[in-house]
Amino acid sequence: MFFRVLGAVSRCPLHVARSLVCSVMKPLVVFVLGGPGAGKGTQCELIVQKYGYTHLSAGDLLRDERKRPGSQYGELIESYITDGKIVPVEITISLLQRAMEQIMAANAEKNKFLIDGFPRNEDNLQGWDRTMDGKADVSFVLFFDCDNETCISRCLERGKSSGRSDDNRESLEKRIQTYLQSTRPIIALYEQKGKARKVDASKSVDQVFSKVQEIFDREG
Template identity: 55%
Template sequence: MFNRLFSGIKSFVMSSTIKPDVVFVLGAPGAGKGTQCENIVKQFGFVHLSAGDLLREERNKEGSEYGELIEETIRNGRIVPVEITCSLIEMAMKKSGSNKFLIDGFPRNKDNLDGWNRQMASNVNLLFVLFFDCPQEVCVNRCLQRGAGGSGRSDDNPESLKKRFHTYMNDTMPIIRYYEEKNLVKHVDAGGTPDEIFEAVKAIYQNMPPCN
């Protein structure tokens, strides 16, 4: 059922003679990934692709055949099948016209990783994984405050957060360890203020080799 979504992806990969530069952005729910990605976009010119935002956009699209599946999966703190997530990311890359991407919230489990390695790893230049490391208590408080402020996210509530953190610890942390073994992880202490966190992020980017 995912064939149509994949049809637009291969044309993007095959049409580009220069591999796009990619930074994966990972961290627990509420670690501040979205806020810092906005800062990186402004200062370093990357295009921010949030896996979660792309899925929510697809979920809310009128007539989407995947909307119900995405909503049920997100609400229960599970991870959407890689066939859907990967295809939405790649189509957004094609649409942007850019060659520098922050991919936020992906890969989040082994299935995501295997799907990425199978479909895209050889077609992009993975610069590094930006890992926002933040205490769970701080993350939970941030998510609850975000939900109370009308974030519009159906998973910013205590019940969903318990499931999301269980998924994060069991599924996403092994991905961090996988990339650590490849010396590709840049750790950021994400427990401070947004400005403090971005100072650490800037240091990483300013020491990064030039992009394509």
């Protein structure tokens, strides 16, 4: 059955292929959370290399959409990101869902995703549950814990070459306050459910990834 569907997928238009793939298998998701500068992106790259996940950064998808010519969301996304605020959930989820569907339509075996920087608040979580219920399975939350000053220092260093408009101290302090007020309670909720895996992100890249490997080897 599965291989018959794959054959059908290869002969279908993209929107039909997406529907066929998603009817056979759901995306398997690990949410990756932590403050700005906690090293989420770096660690996700290493996880992708070793465990075959696809890395989707909610922030990168929003920034790409902001730059896309003719985007109906571009100016709105720009204003939210610059102010350190959280973009409306409908926009973020639509971009995440589109990305997952495109990847799975191109390769049905690529159904494991790291979603980096989401859900960032209660509204994000409710929006995900409302939109993706029955359409994706969340394995656990990978939580990179790092003190605020280390996060700020890392982002300021990154800002020297990143070109990101939000890699400055004023925006970073706003983003950290947003993270503490809005995202930490979401992490705490997953901790209560036994679905959070915490890593000390203040250490070196190699030391952090060593702990990450322990988690993924254990979780399977």
